[in-house]
Every structure is written in C-alpha cells, then in structure tokens.
Amino acid sequence: MTDKKQDLIDEKLQDLNNDGIDRRGFLKCMAWAGTGLVWTMSGGIPVSRAFAKAGDKGGDKGGDFSFVQISDSHIGFSKPANPDVTATLQTAINKINAMPHTPDFIIHTGDLSQLSKPSEFDTLDQVLKGASAKDIHFVPGEHDMLSDNGEQFLQRYGKGTKGSGWSSFDHKGVHFVGLVNVANLKAGGMGSLGNEQLEWLDDDLKGRSASTPIVLYAHIPLWTIYPDWGWGTDDSEQALSYVKRFGSVTVLNGHIHQIMQKIEGRVSFHTAMSTAFPQPAPGSAPSAGPMKVPTDQLQRVLGITDVNYSVSGRSLAVVDSPLGDSGASASGNGGGPAAVNATRG
Amino acid sequence: MTRKNVLIAGLAAPVMITMLLLFAGSPSVTANDQPTAANADVKIDNFVFGPQTITVPVGATVTWTNKDDIPHTSVSTDGVFKSKVLDTDEKFSHTFDKAGTYPYYCTIHPKMTGKVVVQ
Numbered sequence: 001m002t003d004k005k006q007d008l009i010d011e012k013l014q015d016l017n018n019d020g021i022d023r024r025g026f027l028k029c030m031a032w033a034g035t036g037l038v039w040t041m042s043g044g045i046p047v048s049r050a051f052a053k054a055g056d057k058g059g060d061k062g063g064d065f066s067f068v069q070i071s072d073s074h075i076g077f078s079k080p081a082n083p084d085v086t087a088t089l090q091t092a093i094n095k096i097n098a099m100p101h102t103p104d105f106i107i108h109t110g111d112l113s114q115l116s117k118p119s120e121f122d123t124l125d126q127v128l129k130g131a132s133a134k135d136i137h138f139v140p141g142e143h144d145m146l147s148d149n150g151e152q153f154l155q156r157y158g159k160g161t162k163g164s165g166w167s168s169f170d171h172k173g174v175h176f177v178g179l180v181n182v183a184n185l186k187a188g189g190m191g192s193l194g195n196e197q198l199e200w201l202d203d204d205l206k207g208r209s210a211s212t213p214i215v216l217y218a219h220i221p222l223w224t225i226y227p228d229w230g231w232g233t234d235d236s237e238q239a240l241s242y243v244k245r246f247g248s249v250t251v252l253n254g255h256i257h258q259i260m261q262k263i264e265g266r267v268s269f270h271t272a273m274s275t276a277f278p279q280p281a282p283g284s285a286p287s288a289g290p291m292k293v294p295t296d297q298l299q300r301v302l303g304i305t306d307v308n309y310s311v312s313g314r315s316l317a318v319v320d321s322p323l324g325d326s327g328a329s330a331s332g333n334g335g336g337p338a339a340v341n342a343t344r345g
Numbered sequence: 346m347t348r349k350n351v352l353i354a355g356l357a358a359p360v361m362i363t364m365l366l367l368f369a370g371s372p373s374v375t376a377n378d379q380p381t382a383a384n385a386d387v388k389i390d391n392f393v394f395g396p397q398t399i400t401v402p403v404g405a406t407v408t409w410t411n412k413d414d415i416p417h418t419s420v421s422t423d424g425v426f427k428s429k430v431l432d433t434d435e436k437f438s439h440t441f442d443k444a445g446t447y448p449y450y451c452t453i454h455p456k457m458t459g460k461v462v463v464q
Contacts, residue, residue: 188455229456269430
C-alpha cells in the first residue's frame, strides 16, 4: 500500500469515526474504511490502547456499547496443537473480564466442543460462568452436532431459537442475526444454510429500516475463503442478497481459526481466532488440521474479538486481540494469522 | 535370428517364472482358509480418504481408520452405511454383499468424498 493511499484511509478513518481514537498507531494494512463502517483490525496492537476507548472519552455516549466474539473453543481437544484448551479458554475469559468496559454480551461462533460430549459442554459452561458478561449467544459449529443432529446443543444453548438454532435479537439499535450453516451438509459441498433458514432470514429482515446496522454471525464463513477446504457457505450469496440494502452490515465467523477480513460494498466480513488451536493459512499445508506452533507462541495465535459500536459515528470497530499480549503485540505483525491479514490488506 | 526374436526369447523366461509364482501363490490362500473376498482398508489422513476410490469383490469388508487429530465420519451418500463419529485412530467397518458403486463422504467435512466399487 502506498503512503498516499494510506493517508487517505487515515483521513477517512478520522472523518467517519470521530471518536478520539488515534488510529495511526494501528497496523496500516489492518485498517479499513467502508461506507459508514470502520474496521480496526489487529493481530498485534497494544491491547490497552484498543480497549482504552471508553475510558479515553470519560464515559460512553448513550447507546454506545461493545460485545465480544469468541470462537472455536473445542473443549475436549487434547492433541499436541494444544493439550489444554480449557486453560486457554479460561485465559480468554480472564482477558474479557480485565477489559476496562464490561461488554454487554458475548457471542460464541461455534465449535464449543470437540466431540459434542456432555462432559465437554459441562466444562465449557463452568468456564463461561466466570465471564463478566452474563448474556452469551451461541451458534453451533459442526463439532457441536456430531452424534445427535445437535439435539443436545439446542437443549443447552438454543433456547428460543428456530430450526437448527438460528435466531435474531435487537440491542441498542443494532440488529443481530445468528445463523446455522453446519446442519445437513451435502456430500462435496461446503457450509449450508438451507431454504427454510433463508426464508426465515428474508422474513426477519423485511420491514427493517435500511439504516439499522446489521450483524450476521455464523460458524463457517459466509464468504468463500478456500473452497478446497470447504471454507465457505454454498448458499451464502442468497443470504447476503437480503442485507444488500442496509447501510452497515458486519459478518462475524469462526471455523478457520485465524483472522481474515474482506469488505464488499457495505458488507464487512471478519473471521475470529480460536481460543483452542490455530489452523494453517489456506493452501499452506496439506490439510486444514490443527497447526502445531512452539508452545511459547501459542497464545499469540489464539484470541478474542472485541466489537465496539459508536452511535455518533454509526460505526462498528472490530479489534482482534491475541491471548498473549506481550512480545508479538508490541512489535505488531508477529503471528501467523496476523501475517495472513497483512498480505491481504 | 532377428532382433525381435531375441527380445521375445529374452522375455519368455521371466514371464514363465512370474506365471509359475502366481500359480504357486493361489493354493496357499486356500490352504490358509482365507475368505475368497479380499478385505480392504481406507485411511483417513489429512482430510482425505485414501485411496479415494477402492475396488473390492462382493463380500469384502472395508475398514476406515481415522489418522487425523480431528474427528471424521464415513457415511454413504445413499444411506447404505453410516459410521459413528471417528476420533483419532478409531475404526469403522462395513461388509459389502452386493455389487455396485457406493459413494460416501464425511458429514463433518463434506468436501471429503470417496467411493467403494464392489465387483
């Protein structure tokens, strides 16, 4: 990226998101400007700075809020890529609890468990109980629906949802939609939403003002990242056609255990890090299986995603933070997923 | 003698030996009281069924073994067979009593597909 282009982006960031945050210090390639939407991406910015937003302003303006996305906890996984996924989930929760502002709620974008075992869900519940935010919204990953078509998941985490676990809710003027794209997958295909859910989504969004910010979340990416590894959703185009008329759409996914982002028109796509183990960049390994990194590097490639909504700027700022925030963070673009991000920026 | 004849003569001996070895091999199978059908293995490794297409005689048992750190399944597209979830090193077997082509896939990672051809 040229300096001139970057300056333009910096200006836009200031214009669009006049919230007092100095974004110049953020990694250049990880800052994006969309229409009425600002992305602040970072695999390694100093966390205190990113999280200091509310404090800097000396109190939130009415309506501003934040929430946190966590993903791919894989409780029950115990292979070399991370022998203690419960501990790293605990670290993620500690990190959330240490934020200067308590997030209004948490969204878990699936793969809570490794094998859909009751004991795995029990362990997850125990850890999540300690989170400062008590309101947690879930969508299942494929690992949560392994042996019983997701019955157990629905009983535990899908109260009030429809079909295989989809639902929507409103929070301080933002409309959130949780979608399920891991049920009834077809041979040779990728993720799938299915007609019933698509009809429901169409209906759910109808009649809403185009100025309502929309957040869609689902486990498998709702944009095609790497078809060879099934990293996409076969009928996501249909779903995205329903949100085209909205001024600000944010799509949050998990599944690929690394940060990826894309802006398409007014739609911003984002995938989160896992709290359990990293996966390789698309095509960089024989398969998408768990990636073993040196033990002291692990916490740099696991993390959480903090999303701040500002009413005045009508913007959502998405900040990814690795679990371990020393070393790699200070030097910026240190870890694998962050590097992927940078090359695409 | 022409060049061609030399070549044929040269080949004759190894061919004969190979044929003798083949014939010598068959009685030993009967002697060991093995089933006539050859059983076969499919290894699930790096998110791939290997071999992707396997051809077996009628009556053969095919055994899938998951060598990945991630669970997989082996499920017939036409509902003929369905494994439970296979965690690392877990196995699933199915015996094929009818000739035909049996496509299957991993229901967790549907990009993973394979085929059993029973003759």
